[in-house]
Ligand SMILES: Cc1cc2nc3c(=O)[nH]c(=O)nc-3n(C[C@H](O)[C@H](O)[C@H](O)COP(=O)(O)OP(=O)(O)OC[C@H]3O[C@@H](n4cnc5c(N)ncnc54)[C@H](O)[C@@H]3O)c2cc1C
């Protein structure tokens with residue numbers, strides 16, 4: 001097992017050492033979370049980010065911190081992460097826009113509602129509070145929802161943050177612990193305890209962590225990660241229009257539909273009073289153009305649940321990419337053939353939520369500590385489609 | 387079902403450039419449409435109705451009405467979903483506009499520069515002040531200071547005096563030497579002399595050269611301003627600011643037109659980098675009415691297939707381009723204006739983002755993501771130009787919709803189908 005010894009700058013007086021305990025490649029929320037936890041055990045941590053901190057998928061995402069029940073491994077990771085987030089809330093600055101909105105899973109019809117009780121039991125038996133709402137209770141909690149819905153499932157402990165500033169804050173905390181940042185340069189090669197940058201510089205470390213999101217396979221060929229595009233629409237400010245993160249219960253169907261494009265109703269109240277509307281999923285490579293047809297579908301879908309949304313002013317549409325793996329679980333852990341090369345990528349539509357658990361698993365591995373959850377389901381090599 | 391229309395030549399923007407382009411293109415028999423977000427054609431100057439020039443623009447408005455060009459007023463272009471198609475929005479519906487040739491004559495807007503107190507009520511852009519007076523604001527006996535740069539200050543000062551305002555000072559940041567050089571060069575442009583003379587000699591003793599407003603003060607609204615030059619402050623009810631104009635690049639950029647040094651790149655015939663898309667007027671360079679008009683005519687000829695007639699206009703265009711360069715030099719904004727902001731000065735009004743939150747960033751996108759600067763309803767239309775000036779950030783990417791539209795408009799069936 002690796003030791004905790006740190007390596008000092010032996011260039012004396014020089015600017016940046018070339019030898020680190022750990023180098024994190026990628027300054028998205030996952031890389032920042034890795035740096036945050038690594039910096040608690042190691043003195044010399046380096047983060048490399050070519051663009052803005054949190055400027056890739058992290059800036060595109062919705063920032064819903066959500067416990068998911070679609071597989072035991074997904075549940076374990078999201079639940080653990082959610083608890084870590086809750087533990088950090090009191091330290092997070094206001095601009096992280098943390099809001100304990102809870103999640104309201106909305107059942108459109110009796111068929112969907114028939115799954116609600118089973119879900120409630122699962123959540124409750126695993127320690128997550130969950131409440132079933134009748135149509136009348138649902139209407140009272142969210143008056144903008146249309147009449148005639150079958151009911152809802154409320155998970156009060158879920159929340160919403162603004163991912164970019166949260167990533168920035170995690171990194172600034174890491175820096176306070178001594179971590180360093182190289183910004184504006186891309187890594188071109190990593191593994192075997194070293195990272196090469198595009199300008200020819202090279203850094204050594206006991207561990208190198210690939211947290212390059214959807215671009216991780218460019219640095220570690222063979223990782224089964226593909227970009228899955230999503231569209232989001234944001235409105236002007238309408239405080240109080242909705243209160244919970246609202247998601248249709250059919251959402252998982254949409255999220256698991258791997259082949260075609262799909263849309264699902266997903267509406268989030270931002271701290272600013274704006275409504276952020278998701279979500280679409282499609283495999284179209286890295287083409288970031290706005291697909292008007294899909295936006296139409298998304299807005300129409302939202303209007304089926306929130307008819308009043310049509311009158312709200314939309315101010316911007318953007319797209320982003322989820323880093324998708326065949327079995328929907330992120331890849332976290334050491335490469336079998338190079339135990340100094342750790343992967344922290346492939347977080348699909350849950351990377352804001354699962355960033356903290358990911359960072360913790362990575363730091364546990366590097367420092368030889370036992371993890372709170374079983375890391376086995378996420379280890380590189382096991383991500384085949386079920 | 388959404389209405390859909392097709393034009394041989396579609397012009398966006400009914401200012402001097404757009405009107406000239408539309409009239410010219412229609413003279414050859416093409417089916418031409420002209421879109422403007424305002425209820426009437428005329429563009430920025432006609433809205434403001436300043437001095438003696440508005441009648442000239444009024445003449446074009448009349449000509450346009452008689453030209454057979456279809457006027458689509460009160461329609462804002464909000465999206466360009468694919469080549470050959472634009473989406474327009476009125477206050478109640480969306481309309482699809484298809485074109486064979488497109489002329490972008492979308493003009494410019496006022497540049498706002500932040501300084502301490504610029505967000506106080508009754509501190510406004512000169513165009514806004516003008517528009518308020520035009521729509522009935524009574525300025526009789528009101529003390530007004532005008533500050534900024536350019537010939538517009540004088541014109542507006544004269545206009546306000548006509549309406550009975552007490553113009554306390556006209557504060558021009560350009561140096562006396564620059565202004566003298568500019569005025570000397572005006573002999574080449576007889577039609578412009580009226581604008582040039584007062585820069586040097588008039589308006590009474592009101593004009594202060596090489597001066598600027600350092601800060602505006604007041605409790606709930608403006609009460610006084612402080613100039614860099616004087617120790618005391620000037621009591622006033624209104625401050626009108628004008629630091630020049632910034633081109634409206636959003637639609638050209640959404641369509642994909644190449645932008646170089648802050649302006650849409652065009653060749654001598656007004657072709658942009660995108661096939662069948664032309665650009666005329668202020669988006670290609672800020673140069674006043676005459677340059678806009680001649681560029682509009684050239685674009686109109688080119689778009690309707692009469693490049694030989696466009697060629698004839700080159701000498702005139704070059705003359706007004708030279709004038710535009712002289713303007714640029716004379717009224718170039720001085721370094722000191724960058725230094726007025728204090729840590730607490732608001733830079734982005736929509737999101738209340740302050741200078742101290744922004745100054746460490748070298749990349750505008752990073753600043754935007756981390757501070758919300760430019761994320762509000764105006765999508766950076768106001769603060770984008772000032773952050774370029776203050777921090778040197780580049781233009782951000784343009785995403786639809788260009789202006790806020792009801793989501794019902796985005797969920798438009800027909801818009802979906804055109805993809
Ligand atoms: C539309 C949409 C909605 C979403 N909604 C949610 C949600 O509500 N809740 C949730 O939990 N998750 C959500 N997500 C998912 C979440 O946004 C992502 O899973 C998460 O941001 C992944 O973070 P990351 O750090 O792995 O990736 P990124 O943020 O993409 O960061 C990777 C970083 O690596 C850098 N990089 C790339 N190549 C190199 C290189 N060669 N050298 C150095 N650096 C490199 C990039 O510049 C980038 O900054 C959503 C995603 C999308 C697209």
Ligand SMILES: Cc1cc2nc3c(=O)[nH]c(=O)nc-3n(C[C@H](O)[C@H](O)[C@H](O)COP(=O)(O)OP(=O)(O)OC[C@H]3O[C@@H](n4cnc5c(N)ncnc54)[C@H](O)[C@@H]3O)c2cc1C
Nearest residue numbers: 399401402403423429430431434463492493667668674675
């Ligand atoms: C108060 C004032 C006084 C002036 N005085 C003088 C003067 O004395 N002499 C002089 O030479 N110049 C003067 N100018 C400058 C002159 O007005 C401009 O040079 C000229 O108007 C530029 O013409 P243009 O056609 O390029 O653009 P504009 O006149 O700006 O016209 C562009 C039009 O396009 C419209 N538009 C933009 N985007 C869209 C969209 N997406 N959808 C629909 N419509 C859109 C705008 O609303 C506008 O009506 C003055 C300007 C002002 C404001």
